[in-house]
Amino acid sequence: MSKQTAMINRYKWYEVISIYAAIAVFLFFVLAPFVEGFLVSLKPLSRLFSSPYRFWPEHGSFDAYFTMWDSVPNFGLYVFNSIFISTVVTVVVLILVVPAAYAFARFEFSGRGPLLAAFLAVNMFSGAVLLIPLFRLMRSLGILNTYAAMIVPGAAFLIPTAIWLLRTYMMRIPKELEEAAYVDGATRLYTLRRIILPLAMPGITVVAITTFIGAYAQQFIYALTFNSKTEFMPLPIGLFAYFGRQEVIWNELMAASFVGIAPALIVIFFLQRYLVSGLTAGAVK
Amino acid sequence: MGQLHLNKVTKSFGEIDVINGVTLDVKDGEFVVFVGPSGCGKSTLLRIIAGLEDATEGGIVIDGVKVNDLAPVKRGIAMVFQSYALYPHMSVFENIAFPLRVEKMPEADLKKKVESVAAVLKLDQRLQQRPGSLSGGQRQRVAIGRAIVREPKIFLFDEPLSNLDAALRADMRIELTKLHHDLAATMIYVTHDQIEAMTMADRIVVLNGGYISQVGKPLELYHKPQNKFVASFIGNPKMNFLPATCIAAKPEGVTVVCEGQTVTIPVEPRDGLTGEKLTLGIRPEHITLGAGDVKFDIVPSVVERLGVNTIVYASASGDAPFSAAFAGAAAVTVDTPATISFNAADCHLFDDKGEALERRTDLHEIDLEALNAV
Ligand SMILES: Nc1ncnc2c1ncn2[C@@H]1O[C@H](COP(=O)(O)OP(=O)(O)OP(=O)(O)O)[C@@H](O)[C@H]1O
Ligand SMILES: [Mg+2]
Numbered sequence: 001m002s003k004q005t006a007m008i009n010r011y012k013w014y015e016v017i018s019i020y021a022a023i024a025v026f027l028f029f030v031l032a033p034f035v036e037g038f039l040v041s042l043k044p045l046s047r048l049f050s051s052p053y054r055f056w057p058e059h060g061s062f063d064a065y066f067t068m069w070d071s072v073p074n075f076g077l078y079v080f081n082s083i084f085i086s087t088v089v090t091v092v093v094l095i096l097v098v099p100a101a102y103a104f105a106r107f108e109f110s111g112r113g114p115l116l117a118a119f120l121a122v123n124m125f126s127g128a129v130l131l132i133p134l135f136r137l138m139r140s141l142g143i144l145n146t147y148a149a150m151i152v153p154g155a156a157f158l159i160p161t162a163i164w165l166l167r168t169y170m171m172r173i174p175k176e177l178e179e180a181a182y183v184d185g186a187t188r189l190y191t192l193r194r195i196i197l198p199l200a201m202p203g204i205t206v207v208a209i210t211t212f213i214g215a216y217a218q219q220f221i222y223a224l225t226f227n228s229k230t231e232f233m234p235l236p237i238g239l240f241a242y243f244g245r246q247e248v249i250w251n252e253l254m255a256a257s258f259v260g261i262a263p264a265l266i267v268i269f270f271l272q273r274y275l276v277s278g279l280t281a282g283a284v285k
Numbered sequence: 286m287g288q289l290h291l292n293k294v295t296k297s298f299g300e301i302d303v304i305n306g307v308t309l310d311v312k313d314g315e316f317v318v319f320v321g322p323s324g325c326g327k328s329t330l331l332r333i334i335a336g337l338e339d340a341t342e343g344g345i346v347i348d349g350v351k352v353n354d355l356a357p358v359k360r361g362i363a364m365v366f367q368s369y370a371l372y373p374h375m376s377v378f379e380n381i382a383f384p385l386r387v388e389k390m391p392e393a394d395l396k397k398k399v400e401s402v403a404a405v406l407k408l409d410q411r412l413q414q415r416p417g418s419l420s421g422g423q424r425q426r427v428a429i430g431r432a433i434v435r436e437p438k439i440f441l442f443d444e445p446l447s448n449l450d451a452a453l454r455a456d457m458r459i460e461l462t463k464l465h466h467d468l469a470a471t472m473i474y475v476t477h478d479q480i481e482a483m484t485m486a487d488r489i490v491v492l493n494g495g496y497i498s499q500v501g502k503p504l505e506l507y508h509k510p511q512n513k514f515v516a517s518f519i520g521n522p523k524m525n526f527l528p529a530t531c532i533a534a535k536p537e538g539v540t541v542v543c544e545g546q547t548v549t550i551p552v553e554p555r556d557g558l559t560g561e562k563l564t565l566g567i568r569p570e571h572i573t574l575g576a577g578d579v580k581f582d583i584v585p586s587v588v589e590r591l592g593v594n595t596i597v598y599a600s601a602s603g604d605a606p607f608s609a610a611f612a613g614a615a616a617v618t619v620d621t622p623a624t625i626s627f628n629a630a631d632c633h634l635f636d637d638k639g640e641a642l643e644r645r646t647d648l649h650e651i652d653l654e655a656l657n658a659v
Contacts, residue, residue, distance in 0.1 A: 176370035184384035185358035
């Protein structure tokens, strides 16, 4: 019997086994495509469809990771476009959402409830449903075939979720802190900058990460519809370039996918260090 | 200067009337304590004075200026919150310096001021720590430091000690009294702890359901409560109330029959009292074992021995138990009937509306002036 674990954390052997089994099933479903994709990227193209099918690659090599740059010379640009679009979307969303979430968390104004409900409702339509109206809107604004065509709708559809997320977080910051600052003469903006923003940092980080990932994932549909210029194409469109006329270069396609995801992974890895919990300890008893 | 005048202040939250017309004058340098049961509007009144809440009606006047529409800083007040409300991401130094940073005070002056305040509050060793790593008492001191660094005219405290344990509370009480003496600033202090109220206040304001029940010096409230509410609120254990019938009201006092005995209580008589049902109030600490003007038997159901005194509870006809406090270790045991008594001079009388008939106790005799002169 281990003395360290609290009573509530102790499980019978069969409970432990079922917990791990459940985790294993879950992980298998989530990770299997990645594993398979990675293994494919290591196989030479000629061996890909050899039968019998082999899970483990024979003559595996990282060649595809080098040749992919030759097959699609613009691939670097596509990755850059993706990161650029996602970053701009994230920055725009944060600039708009932080004050908005603060207002929704703290101010009583007429229409607050309906507005929040409307945001949820907007979330139910993905941008895809609204493609045609959006297309006409973009055209009248004259921003088709620019970065803005992918950034503006991208940001717009990510804002509602971001407001909900951050509002919930900000409501947890004790109200007395703002009252104390107000009594001491601080303006709303000063309080927002010196008190609320530092305390909401973990929440803002979560919003930044989800927005970045969301923007990274959703560009495809906007890029496909609102942009026809190669030089603005983001990664998902870039991946299409590996679908050749005769054949699909599967191994390079997989390699390119992994290379394309890497920057997003790196960003998330660095941002998550700011997800410090318990920052409000000691504020109020 | 820190005079405060409240003129018929009322506050309603929608349909609910929380403050029902409070008029009060607070002198410069006075320590005024608001007490009252939970939900009676103490915090709300304090927040109205602070400017965190608008008064529905009525005027708030500080030093002759109506401040209803002024922001808290402009009113010259500082507030210490019950929950401390320290900024967790800032050091103790930055917490105390916050009001000065808002004012954009030059760094050198700011540093000097924060350090002098920290010295007063014995926080000089803690300036670089975060509030999260401080004890409750230290956090409380940081909150007070943030209030005094700005040198406001009026300090507002909302139950500042209620989160501390009993021993620390007693220490902080003494420190706050000292601080009030040193700063000579006006302080308004909300508490539901009567010991804090009795020991710290120059004057106590007893609130009940949004009304002021009585305003007075601590001993005045103890000896001459104007109504049953104040009588039962001040003093621990609570005052006992016994039914009594008036049989005569003469200049020397009001004669009542209580517990089958006739006793004349030295209170101001009033016309039309004879025959009325009254309530006689007697504090537990004025009850003795043995002989007195009114004498009867009780059967103790609980006996608490505190060393300094012995508190006895007995079931009584009313809803509240009858209680008595005897000095030292008294010879009483549970379930053994004991004969107790009290003197007419210690009694309070209340009419059927709960209003007190004024006692003939001379407060000078209780040495109030002498107390204040020290
Ligand atoms: N923002 C508000 N909206 C509606 N009602 C409120 C609001 N603030 C306070 N009240 C009501 O006003 C009444 C008085 O509240 P207040 O906080 O002043 O009581 P209190 O005397 O400080 O009590 P306690 O000793 O428990 O702190 C309560 O009944 C409370 O429900
Ligand atoms: Mg309160």
